[in-house]
Structure formats: structure tokens, C-alpha cells
Amino acid sequence: MVRDVLNNKRIADRPVVDVIDEKLVDALALGCAVYGAGGGGNVETGSWAAKHALEQHGPTALVGLAELDDDDLILPLHAIGAPTVSQEMLPSGEEPGLIRDEIERVFGRPVAALMAGEIGGANGVRSAGWAAALGVPLLDADGMGRAFPEIDMVSMELASIVPSVIVVADVQGNVVTCRPVSGPWAERLARAVCVASGSTALMTSYVMTAREARGAVIEGSVSAAVRVGELLLAGGCSVADLCVHLGATRLIVGKIVELEREDAGGWVRGSVVVSGAGEDRGRLVRLEIQNENLVALEDGRAVATVPDPIVVLDADTARALGTDTLQFGQRVAVVAWPCHPLWRTPAGLAKTGPAAFGYDIDYRPIEQLSAPI
Numbered sequence: 001m002v003r004d005v006l007n008n009k010r011i012a013d014r015p016v017v018d019v020i021d022e023k024l025v026d027a028l029a030l031g032c033a034v035y036g037a038g039g040g041g042n043v044e045t046g047s048w049a050a051k052h053a054l055e056q057h058g059p060t061a062l063v064g065l066a067e068l069d070d071d072d073l074i075l076p077l078h079a080i081g082a083p084t085v086s087q088e089m090l091p092s093g094e095e096p097g098l099i100r101d102e103i104e105r106v107f108g109r110p111v112a113a114l115m116a117g118e119i120g121g122a123n124g125v126r127s128a129g130w131a132a133a134l135g136v137p138l139l140d141a142d143g144m145g146r147a148f149p150e151i152d153m154v155s156m157e158l159a160s161i162v163p164s165v166i167v168v169a170d171v172q173g174n175v176v177t178c179r180p181v182s183g184p185w186a187e188r189l190a191r192a193v194c195v196a197s198g199s200t201a202l203m204t205s206y207v208m209t210a211r212e213a214r215g216a217v218i219e220g221s222v223s224a225a226v227r228v229g230e231l232l233l234a235g236g237c238s239v240a241d242l243c244v245h246l247g248a249t250r251l252i253v254g255k256i257v258e259l260e261r262e263d264a265g266g267w268v269r270g271s272v273v274v275s276g277a278g279e280d281r282g283r284l285v286r287l288e289i290q291n292e293n294l295v296a297l298e299d300g301r302a303v304a305t306v307p308d309p310i311v312v313l314d315a316d317t318a319r320a321l322g323t324d325t326l327q328f329g330q331r332v333a334v335v336a337w338p339c340h341p342l343w344r345t346p347a348g349l350a351k352t353g354p355a356a357f358g359y360d361i362d363y364r365p366i367e368q369l370s371a372p373i
Contacts, residue, residue: 002158005342007215015140016223020128021059022051030232031225032124033320034242037309039268039292040121040147041083042322045090053093053129060128061137063113065219068210073109074139075100075207077130078117080151080168080190081200082263083291083324095169095202096130102167102175103207115139115213117154117205119221120147120292121322127222138222143206145218145340146309148352149291151190152183156206158347159216163205166190170197199263218340232319239333242318248337249370251296251303252276252285253315256330261289261323272312272326274334285334287312289323294357296334304336305359307343307352308366311335336366 017024029047032040054060068074077096100111114134116127119142131138143154152163163186168176176193180186186205194201208216231237231245243250254276261270268291276283286297293310296303304310312321315331326332342348344365354361 002155002342002345002347005345006155006159006218015062015064016226017062019059020054020062020138022054024226025050025054025125025128027226027229027233028128028222029125029229030319031227031229032119032121033322034228034246034311035124035145035221035225035309036120036147036320036322037292037311038289038321038323039083039149040118040123041079042324043122043125046122046126049091050125050129053132057132057135060131062140062222063137064140065210065213065217068113068139070209070211072112072210073107073207074113074115074210074213075103075111075204076115076117076143077127077202077204078123078151079126079200080194080203082268083121083322085199085263089171089198089200091202092171092173093133094173095171096133098169098173098175099167099202099204100134102177103165103204106165106177107207111136113137113139115217116142116222117151118142118144118147119225120144123147124222124225140222141213141217141219142221143217145221145342147292150187151203151205152187153352154206155218155342156208156216157183158342158351161206161208161212161216165207166203166205168193168197168201168203170201172197218342237318239313239315239318239335242313243335246335246337248335249304249366251334251336251370252280252283253278253333254280254283254331256326256328256332259326259328261326268323270323274332287334290357291323293323295354295359295361296336302354302361302364303369304366305354305361305363306357307339307348308336309339338366
């Protein structure tokens with residue numbers, strides 16, 4: 001069932017561009033910020049790193065899964081840890097090469113393509129720079145179609161691909177290789193290594209061949225992010241315009257009046273309260289955070305929940321704000337839109353629905369809670 005959903009629901013049939021260069025990074029970054037649902041890491045620092053790598057190594061090809069041979073080895077890469085820490089403890093730039101070298105040693109063959117573990121946030125935009133630095137193409141796909149806080153919350157896990165080898169590398173040059181027995185164990189082991197490394201590191205999991213990836217990854221996600229970013233860069237894009245493009249619901253427009261945030265266990269956890277303005281005056285919406293925005297509550301009632309992406313936007317520019325960059329007094333709009341159909345399957349909801357994060361809330365699609373604008 002999972003592979004049928006993934007095969008029948010590609011975000012884009014073919015890449016929107018053939019190559020990604022430093023000129024395209026701004027659009028990619030803005031789109032990745034939207035799909036980050038508040039998490040995935042800060043796209044500003046991520047875009048700087050991607051531009052530097054692309055300027056230094058040249059553009060990277062963006063390829064569809066159909067362009068790879070069955071036995072080609074795909075390397076998913078993504079940062080792990082608390083986004084607030086990653087802004088202060090910047091990577092050395094050596095981590096992707098250390099991980100690639102270890103994977104090629106373990107598997108006994110070269111990496112043919114790189115894939116963003118998640119398209120959301122810095123993980124999505126930095127993947128272009130990682131691919132350029134390693135001299136391999138970037139796959140127009142990812143494992144989430146957004147960002148989630150735990151590494152086993154990916155389409156590959158639902159498609160029964162076991163992360164039999166994970167590799168974590170940190171800024172100090174430490175490289176840790178583990179052979180977990182399952183996705184949840186991969187999360188526990190990698191999170192422990194991450195915390196020991198200062199709550200930020202780079203890692204790979206669910207390394208797979210192109211044959212295994214077919215029907216196991218969310219195709220077209222890089223192209224989708226570029227399209228959103230180009231819309232935002234075109235000028236004059238409003239919150240309403242972005243909602244139309246995404247099929248999103250505007251939950252509230254107002255000002256941040258309460259903000260609690262702490263680094264705990266390798267995540268950013270907390271909450272934010274938005275007080276409505278204009279037609280939303282008198283309303284209060286509370287967002288619960290674990291790197292990403294997990295649930296939106298009004299008067300104790302859920303108005304949006306995972307796995308549907310919930311994003312805080314700048315009310316004037318419609319650009320997405322990460323949970324690590326939210327500030328008291330910011331004028332914001334909170335929007336949500338339907339997630340990829342994979343996450344609404346029974347297996348998807350078991351892995352990423354409200355109950356997976358400890359909430360006693362039944363999942364209801366955002367379309368049923370409020371009509372898109």
C-alpha cells in the first residue's frame with residue numbers, strides 16, 4: 001500500500017531544472033523554509049553554506065529517480081539535533097566527505113547520488129551544497145515531503161527499508177557507525193551520539209539502491225520547494241497567494257505574545273501563542289513545538305495537527321519563520337495545508353500523527369477542520 005501511494009503521488013513528474021547553481025539557492029531556501037513546518041534548521045545559514053559549496057565546486061545536477069540505474073547507491077544526508085544549537089556551532093564542511101567515505105567503505109562501492117533526508121529547512125537547501133562538494137547529482141526526492149523531528153519518520157521506514165547502517169559525523173571530526181536493528185533504534189542511537197557531540201551533527205540513514213528507492217521516497221520535493229521559492233521571490237506574494245499555491249488554510253493572523261523555547265534531548269521544545277489582529281482580534285492560537293510545529297490549539301481544541309504541515313509566516317512577506325527564529329512581538333500568520341497522502345495512511349498516522357508525539361488528539365485532516373483560502 002505504501003509503495004502504491006508513493007508511486008501514484010509524485011509531487012513533480014520531472015525536475016523543474018537540470019542543474020542547481022548558486023543563483024537558484026535563494027528560491028530553494030525559501031521553499032525549503034515553508035516545507036520545514038518550522039524545523040529542519042535555519043535556511044539562512046544553510047543557504048550561505050550551499051552557495052559557498054556551489055561556487056567552490058560548481059553546479060550540481062538535479063536528477064529524477066528514473067535517471068538512475070537500479071544498482072546505483074543513494075546517500076540520504078541530513079543534520080540531526082537542535083536548530084538553535086546548529087546556528088551557533090557551525091559545521092566544519094568535512095562531515096559530508098567523512099560520511100561518504102565510510103559508507104563507500106562499508107558498502108564496497110561508490111555513492112552515485114545524494115538525497116536530502118528531509119526537504120524541510122536547512123536540510124533541504126544544504127543538500128545542493130553537499131552534492132556539489134561530493135561531486136554527485138542531487139536526487140529530486142526526499143523522505144518526508146516536509147520536516148519531522150525524528151529520523152525514522154520517513155517514507156523509507158514505511159516502505160520497510162531497514163536503516164541497517166547509520167553514520168554520524170560531527171564538527172570535531174568524530175565518525176560513528178552503528179548497525180541498528182530498526183528505525184526507532186536508529187533514532188535512539190543517533191540522538192545519543194548527537195547529544196554527545198553538542199546537540200548537532202550530520203548523518204546518513206536508510207542508504208539504499210535506486211531499485212529500493214522506487215516507491216519508497218517522495219519524488220519531486222526539490223522541484224516543489226523551488227516553485228514555492230520562486231513564487232516568494234517574484235515580489236508582491238501575500239499570505240493569501242501562498243495559501244492558494246499550497247492549498248493551505250489560514251489559521252490566524254496576529255502577533256506573538258508568548259514564547260517558551262528550550263533545548264532538550266537534542267530537540268528544540270516549547271510553545272508559542274499568537275494573539276489575533278484585525279478580523280482575528282480576540283482569538284488566541286497556541287502552537288506546540290518539537291523542532292517543528294506539531295499542533296495548533298484554540299480554546300483547547302485542535303485546529304491543525306501533524307502530519308499536516310503547520311507554518312508560521314511573516315505577515316508582511318509571507319516568508320516562513322523557523323521555530324528557532326520566532327520572537328516576541330513578531331507580526332505573523334499561521335497556516336496549515338494537507339500533508340503528502342502517505343502520512344494519512346494507517347501506517348503514516350501511527351508514525352507521525354498526534355498520538356506519536358504523546359497527544360491525546362484524534363487526527364482530522366486540515367480540510368475538515370477549516371476550508372482553504
